Structure formats: C-alpha cells, structure tokens
C-alpha cells in the first residue's frame with residue numbers, strides 16, 4: 494500500500510499493521526508524518542492543551558552490577574564515587590519538591606547487589622508517612638526483577654510488597670529496545686524483553702500507574718523499533734481488555750552516546766546515537782501506530798527545548814516534567830547536564846510558544862491545580 498493510503502487510513506482512525514508502519518518509517522516524508530500524527534493527537538486529547546508534571550527525579554543509588562553498555566551513571570560496588578542516599582537525604586529532596594508545589598517523585602537506581610527488599614519497603618513507608626500528598630512512582634521492571642532474584646521471590650510478590658509499603662506507580666525505564674537481539678548486545682545482564690513486558694503486565698493487573706519508554710540509537714534497525722512498538726501495543730490491548738489499566742503514556746528519546754559510556758568509546762561509535770529528525774520521526778510514528786495510547790511525551794532532557802517544542806506538532810501532547818534533578822542521562826552529557834531542571838514558568842513559556850495552553854497534571858494525566 495502507498496504511503497498516502499496508509500496515512501489516510503491512520504488519520505481516519507484505522508489501525509495500521511507492522512508492515513505498514515515499516516513502510517511509513519522508511520518512505521514517508523517527515524513533514525507528512527508529522528501532520529497526520531498531529532491531527533490524530535488533536536482529535537484524541539484536548540486540542541488546546543499541553544500538559545506537564547511538577548515532579549522530582551531521585552536516584553537513590555548509583556551502585557549497579559549490570560554494566561549496560563550505554564550507561565554512564567552507574568558505579569560498581571566499592572567505587573570511590575558509589576553512593577546510596579539515606580532516607581533522610583531523600584526526605585529532604587522530597588521536602589523541596591513539596592515547597593515547589595510538586596505532586597510526585599520518580600525514584601530509580603542501579604541494581605545494588607546487597608540492598609534487601611526490606612530496605613525498599615522501609616524507604617517507601619518513611620516517605621509515604623511523612624509526605625502523604627506526594628505520589629511515589631519508583632523503580633522499573635528491571636529493578637523489580639533484580640530485587641526478586643536477590644530475594645528468591647517472584648516479581649509479583651515484590652510488587653505486592655512494595656505497593657503495600659506505598660508504591661503507586663512503576664515507571665517504564667529499562668525498556669531501551671524491546672528486542673532481545675539488541676538487548677543481548679547492549680545490556681546482556683539485564684532482563685530480556687519478555688521479562689520487562691511480564692513485570693509491566695503484573696503491575697498493570699495490580700493497579701499501578703505505568704508508562705512505556707523507548708530509546709533509539711543503539712545501532713538497531715527500523716524493524717526492531719517497530720517491533721518494540723508492536724509489543725507495547727499488544728500488551729496495551731491485553732491490559733485494557735482484561736482490567737482497564739494500561740500504560741498512561743509513551744515516552745521515546747534518543748541514546749546519549751559519549752566518552753562516558755562504553756558505546757561512545759567503542760570503535761563502532763559512529764553506528765550509535767540518533768539525530769533530531771529520527772527522534773521526530775519516532776514521535777510521529779508512535780502517535781500513528783500506538784492507537785491505544787492516549788498520551789505521547791516530548792523529551793526536553795534529551796532533545797533540548799526547541800526540539801521538544803517541535804515534538805508538540807509531531808504527535809506529542811505532554812511536555813514532561815520539571816525533574817529538579819537528573820543524573821542518569823546527564824552522566825552521558827545530555828541537555829540536562831547543562832540544565833538539570835526546568836521551572837514551571839519555563840515550561841509554561843515553551844508550551845505557549847508552541848501555541849498551546851499549559852496545564853499541570855498528575856501521573857495519571859488528571860489535570861491538577
């Protein structure tokens with residue numbers, strides 16, 4: 494089928510197939526993709542509004558034994574720069590967020606070799622008792638898998654215990670490319686595709702808020718990217734059908750390749766990374782292909798403000814969050830290394846410059862304030 498026909502069908506609300514997505518990916522002009530994606534977005538979400546979240550990222554530890562090739566954030570156990578934040582330290586960061594009018598924390602860390610599940614449970618209790626208005630979204634499917642292995646428990650048991658201690662959402666980190674051909678190469682010690690999807694399936698069935706992510710630029714092919722999207726779409730169909738709680742949003746970005754990570758130091762360095770056009774193409778294709786997702790988030794931390802604004806005309810309807818601090822992608826020289834936070838005023842300015850009305854939301858995309 495021709496590009497025009499596929500785009501026409503997608504705009505009418507028809508689902509496009511894997512092969513059709515490949516055709517769009519490889520043959521459609523970027524502007525045409527963006528226009529259709531934007532029209533779909535205007536139909537699906539409030540056409541005048543772009544949402545954002547006031548939150549804080551907290552990385553409770555940088556100690557990790559998983560050594561992903563693209564990661565510049567982790568330190569091996571015993572390294573002089575290795576840290577584990579105390580509960581009090583984390584609490585102080587949450588207090589700053591409360592003063593900012595924030596509504597949630599996003600807390601993630603490395604795969605620490607000895608922190609027991611009780612450490613995570615006590616942390617969640619400590620925070621939820623002291624800061625009851627703050628929603629705690631924390632960990633990721635790969636952290637849940639790591640804790641389960643350490644403890645000899647199932648991932649579902651770990652999720653249930655963390656929820657009982659105050660966990661409200663499981664962010665979609667660690668997805669990178671959901672295809673084992675790529676995962677085996679860039680993160681051989683990390684959970685495979687089925688594991689990531691399996692933990693998300695359980696989290697959704699338990700009622701947690703979840704998001705889906707994707708990182709491009711690992712030397713993957715277009716078919717790997719579309720397969721990733723297809724796996725998300727299938728799980729979303731299943732979760733919405735069985736219990737009505739699927740991913741709240743899809744959040745794509747590009748791999749940050751630098752001298753600070755193994756991929757950036759490799760002799761194949763030129764094969765890695767992805768430019769702005771590729772990023773915008775992915776945003777548009779995801780809006781068109783993921784017909785069962787309501788929200789697509791633009792990524793200012795990795796793309797910078799200008800491209801994030803542009804993404805709002807390529808299918809994205811959300812500007813992400815203030816973050817207050819960012820340590821993971823910053824470690825590989827992302828935009829956030831120079832600008833680790835964005836004020837609410839800045840976010841409003843960017844959304845207005847793009848022609849929309851800014852509205853603050855919570856994790857589940859309900860308008861607040």
Ligand code: SF4
Nearest residue numbers: 557559560561564603
């Ligand atoms: S991406 Fe996560 S799991 Fe991989 S090395 Fe970095 S901290 Fe560890």
